[in-house]
Amino acid sequence: MTTSPAQISWKLSLAMSLLLLVPGVSLAADTHPALRVGAEIGAMTVTSAALGAGGFVVGLESCDERRSGLGCLDRMAFGLLSGVTVGAPIGTLWGGALAGGQGSFLGALLGSGAGLAVGAGASLLVTNDDLKPFCLPLGAMIGSVVGYEVSHSLASPQRIELASTAVQPVLAVSHRGAVLGLNGIF
Numbered sequence: 612m613t614t615s616p617a618q619i620s621w622k623l624s625l626a627m628s629l630l631l632l633v634p635g636v637s638l639a640a641d642t643h644p645a646l647r648v649g650a651e652i653g654a655m656t657v658t659s660a661a662l663g664a665g666g667f668v669v670g671l672e673s674c675d676e677r678r679s680g681l682g683c684l685d686r687m688a689f690g691l692l693s694g695v696t697v698g699a700p701i702g703t704l705w706g707g708a709l710a711g712g713q714g715s716f717l718g719a720l721l722g723s724g725a726g727l728a729v730g731a732g733a734s735l736l737v738t739n740d741d742l743k744p745f746c747l748p749l750g751a752m753i754g755s756v757v758g759y760e761v762s763h764s765l766a767s768p769q770r771i772e773l774a775s776t777a778v779q780p781v782l783a784v785s786h787r788g789a790v791l792g793l794n795g796i797f
Contacts, residue, residue, distance in 0.1 A: 647710040654706025659698035666694025714763035722758015726750035
C-alpha cells in the first residue's frame with residue numbers, strides 16, 4: 612500500500628500547523644498575556660505536583676516504623692504541601708520564560724511569599740479545619756503568578772540592536788502544499 616503525495620501533504624500541513632501552537636516557535640510578536648499566564652499556571656501545576664509528590668515520599672519515609680496507618684498522615688501532608696509551596700515559583704518562572712515572559716525569579720519568589728502570608732491569614736478565617744492547610748499553598752501559587760507578572764511588567768522591553776541578526780523558521784501553506792523556510796533580520 613502506497614501513500615499518495617496529497618495524503619502526505621495534508622498530514623505535513625497538519626503537523627506543521629500544530630507545531631505553530633507551541634509557545635516560542637512561531638511567535639513573531641510578544642505572547643498574549645492570557646497565554647503567558649496559562650503557561651505559567653500549567654508549568655506551576657506540573658512542577659508543584661512533582662515536588663509535592665517528592666515531599667509526600669519524604670514525609671512517608673520520615674515516619675517511624677512503629678507507627679502505622681494514619682499516624683503518619685500529618686507528616687505526609689506536610690511534605691506534600693511543602694513541596695507544592697516550593698514548586699510554585701519555580702514552575703511559574705519556567706512556564707513564563709517558555710512563553711516569552713521577562714519576569715524574574717525574585718518577583719515570583721516575593722509574590723509567593725506574600726501569597727503565603729495572605730494564605731496564612733486566610734487560614735485563620737476559615738472555620739473548616741480540613742481546608743485550613745490548603746490556604747497556604749494556594750496563596751503561594753496565586754502569589755507566585757502575580758509576582759511574576761508584576762516583575763514582567765516592570766522589565767524593560769528588549770530592543771533589537773541594529774547590528775544584531777535573528778533567524779526564525781516560517782511555514783507557508785498554499786493549495787500546492789506546505790513550504791518551510793527561514794525569515795531573518797540581518
